[in-house]
Amino acid sequence: MRGEMKKKGFGEKLRALFSGGRVDDEVFDELEDLLIEADIGAKTVVELVDGLRSDRAHHDRMSVIDEIRRVLGGFLVEAGDLFSAETTNVFLILGVNGVGKTTTIAKLTEYYRTTYGDMGIVLAAGDTFRAAAVDQLSRHGERLGVRVVAQGPGADPAAVVYDALVSARSRGDRLVVADTAGRMHTKANLVAELTKIDRIVATQAANCNYKKLLVIDGTTGQNAYQQAEIFHSAVGIDAVVLAKYDSTAKGGILVQICRNLGIPVAFLGRGEKYGDLDVFSTDEYLADILGE
Numbered sequence: 001m002r003g004e005m006k007k008k009g010f011g012e013k014l015r016a017l018f019s020g021g022r023v024d025d026e027v028f029d030e031l032e033d034l035l036i037e038a039d040i041g042a043k044t045v046v047e048l049v050d051g052l053r054s055d056r057a058h059h060d061r062m063s064v065i066d067e068i069r070r071v072l073g074g075f076l077v078e079a080g081d082l083f084s085a086e087t088t089n090v091f092l093i094l095g096v097n098g099v100g101k102t103t104t105i106a107k108l109t110e111y112y113r114t115t116y117g118d119m120g121i122v123l124a125a126g127d128t129f130r131a132a133a134v135d136q137l138s139r140h141g142e143r144l145g146v147r148v149v150a151q152g153p154g155a156d157p158a159a160v161v162y163d164a165l166v167s168a169r170s171r172g173d174r175l176v177v178a179d180t181a182g183r184m185h186t187k188a189n190l191v192a193e194l195t196k197i198d199r200i201v202a203t204q205a206a207n208c209n210y211k212k213l214l215v216i217d218g219t220t221g222q223n224a225y226q227q228a229e230i231f232h233s234a235v236g237i238d239a240v241v242l243a244k245y246d247s248t249a250k251g252g253i254l255v256q257i258c259r260n261l262g263i264p265v266a267f268l269g270r271g272e273k274y275g276d277l278d279v280f281s282t283d284e285y286l287a288d289i290l291g292e
């Protein structure tokens with residue numbers, strides 16, 4: 001797989017860096033560059049490498065990797081299980097156009113159905129901006145055998161989510177997963193749209209387990225961080241899903257998101273098939289990016 005090879009690249013570069021047996025300032029400079037390239041964030045990288053430089057104990061590859069693992073592991077946060085068996089769950093799926101929201105919704109449906117059995121899932125076609133978006137979600141719903149609640153093009157997304165919630169309640173469904181448009185025409189506009197939909201859904205879902213999941217595109221690096229900042233300050237994000245992790249070496253952005261914004265990570269999207277979604281595990285993720 002192309003993505004696997006790229007990701008291994010980081011671990012392999014680390015290995016190459018220490019292959020000469022010497023660990024001097026130049027090696028640490030190159031390590032700094034490598035970590036910056038991986039989108040871990042300048043602040044974390046400088047602290048980490050300064051720490052390594054000043055501690056004479058870190059003079060071989062394994063001790064350096066262990067220290068990187070320890071430091072990054074201290075910043076990454078697992079979201080854990082977002083689903084509540086006690087009540088109706090409403091998951092609002094947010095993110096800018098093209099990051100992988102609709103695909104993630106299909107994968108989440110598959111994941112929760114597999115994990116909790118047939119507890120009743122309904123999808124809300126809240127991306128009402130493009131007719132094609134409703135069709136795309138409807139096709140997933142058909143294939144997965146779950147209901148999709150939709151209204152006409154241009155409908156108010158909050159009204160669609162509300163309909164889906166009412167319908168879920170009347171049928172005893174336990175999970176509503178709602179798509180959104182995430183148009184990034186202007187930041188002010190996006191924030192206004194987000195706060196409106198959040199306010200309405202929060203009111204309607206007052207007794208529900210209401211979670212806001214932000215999908216980010218793993219191939220976009222620093223851009224994904226800026227999106228997380230905007231969405232988090234607008235509505236408060238409960239957890240991040242890193243999509244397209246199969247085709248990127250840029251997964252380091254999660255360190256910045258966890259550390260600076262305090263948002264935990266729920267899932268990694270690793271492909272376009274329904275099963276290509278992994279629950280985020282700090283240990284597995286670090287083993288993956290460090291190539292160990």
Ligand SMILES: Nc1nc2c(ncn2[C@@H]2O[C@H](COP(=O)(O)OP(=O)(O)O)[C@@H](O)[C@H]2O)c(=O)[nH]1
Nearest residue numbers: 097098099100101102103243244269270271272
């Ligand atoms: N390789 C890969 N492609 C993905 C993944 N998630 C989504 N995509 C693709 O990214 C494109 C945009 O996805 P979509 O779900 O429509 O994004 P949305 O606009 O945010 O709803 C589609 O071509 C998807 O097949 C993933 O985890 N890995």
Ligand SMILES: [Mg+2]
Nearest residue numbers: 101102127133
């Ligand atoms: Mg979509």
